[in-house]
Amino acid sequence: MAVKKAQAVVRTTSGAVGETVHTDGRRARGERTRLAVLDALLHLVEQGELRPTAQAVAEEAGVALRTVYHHFEDVEALRRMALDLQLRRHGELLAPVDPKADLGDRIHLVARQCRKLFEAVTPIRRAAMFDEQSSPDMAEGLRRARLVRRNFVTAAFATELAKRSADGRTLHDAIDAATSWESWYYTRSSLDRSAAAAEKILALTLHDLLTGRSTSGR
Structure with missing residues (x-):
């Protein structure tokens, strides 16, 4: 009985660790994507396009337009965070x-x-x-x-x-x-x-x- 309980604890712990790693990995990928979008806007601005559209930023970052709006409420928020x-x-x-x-x-x-x-x-x-x-x-x-x-x-x-x-x-x-x-x-x-x-x-x-x-x- 003690062995079965120990095995159950190991399985539960392993599952929790695996879930945590998966969550952390997803969060890290999201942060990398978010940073790529910000850098894309900054690059466009440095090239002289002071008010690039969300579509232009998405194309520069190599992501879908919906990805931009997933990470940023609107283009104004994107510009504000790029400035920060x-x-x-x-x-x-x-x-x-x-x-x-x-x-x-x-x-x-x-x-x-x-x-x-x-x-x-x-x-x-x-x-x-x-x-x-x-x-x-x-x-x-x-x-x-x-x-x-x-x-x-x-x-x-x-x-x-x-x-x-x-x-x-x-x-x-x-x-x-x-x-x-x-x-x-x-x-x-x-x-x-x-x-x-x-x-x-x-x-x-x-x-x-x-x-x-x-x-x-x-």
Whole structure:
């Protein structure tokens, strides 16, 4: 009797393990498919197709259209999650800057890291412009992204901001505007400047704001 009970337990346990493995495998395949769909949208956006249809994304990912809608409620949700994915992937580009380092070095590091981040996310960020006003979820995602960048810059220049407490709020806002993606995009697209030139403009702006001295004549 004891042997039969033990065998029954083994069979039950084996079945449970097998079912768990099967479930985990299905979940992993689903996650791979979901990621493939997101990457397909990002690839299309990087190629200049800012608002690809679900059908175009499905074809790029090599999946059926119904698969796209199985993983995403609608195209807006797909774009929102693609933006989140891209921002997470490139979030490490904003590495902490030592606030005790030389100011010139900090300005250089902040300008360089902003350049790398903005150049990486510009395609999907441009696509998100269409949804920011109409989608609360997209607007919230962009708000969080701006906050991460704002906190990064604030930490880098904490010493200077503390010394200028009288006009700290205005200075903080000016630095926030100067280091925003919107400002970067204006320089790159409307002024038609190269990434290297835009980085120099950003560094010059930060220097003038933080020191109160202009270097434009140098």
